[in-house]
Amino acid sequence: MSTTVWLIPFFPLLGTLLNALFGRWIGRHAHWIAVPSNGLSFLASCAVFLSVGRGETFTGDLFPWIQAGAFKTAVTALVDPLSAVMLLVVTGVGFLIHVYSVGYMHGDPGYARFFTYLNLFVFSMVMLVLAGNFLVLYVFWEAVGLCSYLLIGFWYQRKAAADAGKKAFIVNRVGDFGFGLGVMYLWVALGTLDYSEVFAKVGTLSPETATVIALLLFAGACGKSAQLPLHTWLPDAMEGPTPVSALIHAATMVTAGIYLVARSHVLFERSGVALDVVAWVGGLTALFAATIGLAQTDIKRVLAYSTISQLGYMFAGVGVGAYAAAIFHLVTHAFFKALLFLGAGSVIHGLGGEQDLRKMGGLAPRMVTTTVTFFVGAAGLAGLPPLAGFFSKDEILASAYHAGRPWLWALLLLGAFLTAVYISRAFILAFRGAPRMSQEVARHIHESPRVMTAPLGILALLTAVAGVAIGIPSAHGTAFARFLSPVFPLAEEAGHAGLSALTLLVLSVIAAVAGVLLAWLIYDSRPVNAEAIGRPRNWLHALLLRKYYVDELYDFLFVRPLVRVAGFCARAFDLGFVDGIVNGVGRLVVGWAGAMRLVQTGYVMNYALATLLGAVVIVAFFLSR
Numbered sequence: 001m002s003t004t005v006w007l008i009p010f011f012p013l014l015g016t017l018l019n020a021l022f023g024r025w026i027g028r029h030a031h032w033i034a035v036p037s038n039g040l041s042f043l044a045s046c047a048v049f050l051s052v053g054r055g056e057t058f059t060g061d062l063f064p065w066i067q068a069g070a071f072k073t074a075v076t077a078l079v080d081p082l083s084a085v086m087l088l089v090v091t092g093v094g095f096l097i098h099v100y101s102v103g104y105m106h107g108d109p110g111y112a113r114f115f116t117y118l119n120l121f122v123f124s125m126v127m128l129v130l131a132g133n134f135l136v137l138y139v140f141w142e143a144v145g146l147c148s149y150l151l152i153g154f155w156y157q158r159k160a161a162a163d164a165g166k167k168a169f170i171v172n173r174v175g176d177f178g179f180g181l182g183v184m185y186l187w188v189a190l191g192t193l194d195y196s197e198v199f200a201k202v203g204t205l206s207p208e209t210a211t212v213i214a215l216l217l218f219a220g221a222c223g224k225s226a227q228l229p230l231h232t233w234l235p236d237a238m239e240g241p242t243p244v245s246a247l248i249h250a251a252t253m254v255t256a257g258i259y260l261v262a263r264s265h266v267l268f269e270r271s272g273v274a275l276d277v278v279a280w281v282g283g284l285t286a287l288f289a290a291t292i293g294l295a296q297t298d299i300k301r302v303l304a305y306s307t308i309s310q311l312g313y314m315f316a317g318v319g320v321g322a323y324a325a326a327i328f329h330l331v332t333h334a335f336f337k338a339l340l341f342l343g344a345g346s347v348i349h350g351l352g353g354e355q356d357l358r359k360m361g362g363l364a365p366r367m368v369t370t371t372v373t374f375f376v377g378a379a380g381l382a383g384l385p386p387l388a389g390f391f392s393k394d395e396i397l398a399s400a401y402h403a404g405r406p407w408l409w410a411l412l413l414l415g416a417f418l419t420a421v422y423i424s425r426a427f428i429l430a431f432r433g434a435p436r437m438s439q440e441v442a443r444h445i446h447e448s449p450r451v452m453t454a455p456l457g458i459l460a461l462l463t464a465v466a467g468v469a470i471g472i473p474s475a476h477g478t479a480f481a482r483f484l485s486p487v488f489p490l491a492e493e494a495g496h497a498g499l500s501a502l503t504l505l506v507l508s509v510i511a512a513v514a515g516v517l518l519a520w521l522i523y524d525s526r527p528v529n530a531e532a533i534g535r536p537r538n539w540l541h542a543l544l545l546r547k548y549y550v551d552e553l554y555d556f557l558f559v560r561p562l563v564r565v566a567g568f569c570a571r572a573f574d575l576g577f578v579d580g581i582v583n584g585v586g587r588l589v590v591g592w593a594g595a596m597r598l599v600q601t602g603y604v605m606n607y608a609l610a611t612l613l614g615a616v617v618i619v620a621f622f623l624s625r
Helices: 002-029 031-053 081-104 111-130 134-152 159-190 195-204 207-224 233-239 242-251 253-263 265-271 273-293 299-319 323-350 368-382 388-402 406-431 439-443 450-470 479-483 501-523 539-545 547-599 604-624
Strands: 058-068 071-079
Touching: 002 031, 002 058, 002 071, 002 111, 031 081, 031 111, 058 134, 071 081, 071 111, 071 134, 081 111, 081 242, 081 253, 081 323, 081 450, 111 134, 111 242, 111 253, 134 159, 134 207, 134 233, 134 242, 134 253, 159 195, 159 207, 159 233, 195 265, 207 253, 207 265, 207 273, 233 242, 233 299, 242 253, 242 299, 242 323, 253 265, 253 299, 253 323, 265 273, 273 299, 273 406, 273 547, 299 323, 299 388, 299 406, 323 368, 323 388, 323 450, 323 479, 368 388, 368 406, 368 450, 368 501, 388 406, 388 450, 388 501, 406 501, 450 479, 539 547
Parallel strands: none
Antiparallel strands: 058 071
């Protein structure tokens, strides 16, 4: 398996280098390098997955990296059931999005640059998943953050895109600062950063120390996975191309925080308190983002807040110890959310760049493939049976209730209801009713080319069958949980007081169906007044439209004070002190040179007189002795 493992990151890295070095000449043919390289990486991931399914694992060093005194580390890879699943998601969904991008980015001046960044991201994400120690994980954690910055700001000529890229980079650095401290504290406390050694020595940590380390690591997870209070960057990241939103901000990069907590679950369990923090941050984020999604008018921003909310469900799952359920929801979410983002991109492509739901409507007859596949994705997100999202979300809800956290379960159930409302609203406003776009746009509505619709069909199929295939509960857990049992041991069956599993399932279905019906009653049972959408009707609606004023609060508390401090430092310290020293040295040199100019007159008579005077002084000196 060792050779195959290293081929997984090798192919996208090779694609990155070829397009980066020769993209100027390759131009519009750059996809012939980027797409096959990602496809070969996916095939290698499939081979590794099959080996893991036969019970094999792999741990190996690619090369020694840092040797400084007692600190030694290497570029180490770890392949087990968890990393095998993540590799399939990253390379598989990544391949479909690469294919889709061929049609979506056709004709863009930065075509080769786009595929260079896309391949670089896949390489970085694969290495993050394969990392066998926390230092390698941290390095490629930062690498995917760099790729996110490059791809969000891909259309850097637009101020909104450039600002969104900077915002994502800065907000992530806040969380990553905590992550870096956590990695350093791990080394100080345990003397190693290798996963196997860290998890074997966790029992030697005091619960307090484990809590501090776990919460520092979780700070990084909150930044990367856009959880409260570091969620503000992800909605603005929708300024990037839609394939970027699908790949990085729905299916892969934002799930890195879930992967981190799940991979480090032994450390979080040692703390106990940290898991409670993870669960409640996830639950509150799930409900918080779902409420904002109800009021958004940009189709991609609706999906952005949906992503934040669904990531909250995953964190709630790992927080209550339902690790396999959280990873299962990570997988199903990758399918239906990538499908929804690509479907939204198809709509935007068909409308000539329009993203406002108020200027859509009536697209179903003109864009049949996009309509059907978007509907499947929406139903999966809403948690309607028998689609994949129903099985994974219901498992998290049931786990929260049976873990003795009924209030958390109630929050998540309310969030599930709101999820069904906002995604049904988005589908109805985009595809149902009368057209609300201009006549010029309406004349040019068209279905996307096959290179874009084929990935939609595959993702819709995966959304439809994944839950039934691997997510049906049994006395021995789901097939997916059994596959992950070497990493997350199956929970022992025990009697639970309160509501039965069947009752919880029925309540989950009722919440989803009720949300769909409410959206239908409001937006589809009678004609929609487009001008009324997006206008605040009361204080609560205004609060949701302004996203609870979190951006304004951060601007007041952090941005403006830091700008003022930076301005003061620039004026007083940089200009006054540093530049003062430099300018003072310059003035001193100029003054000295001016004084020397009085001596260097350029007249031979003066030089002869100076020579004579010098000779007189020398003779007088010797005579005086």
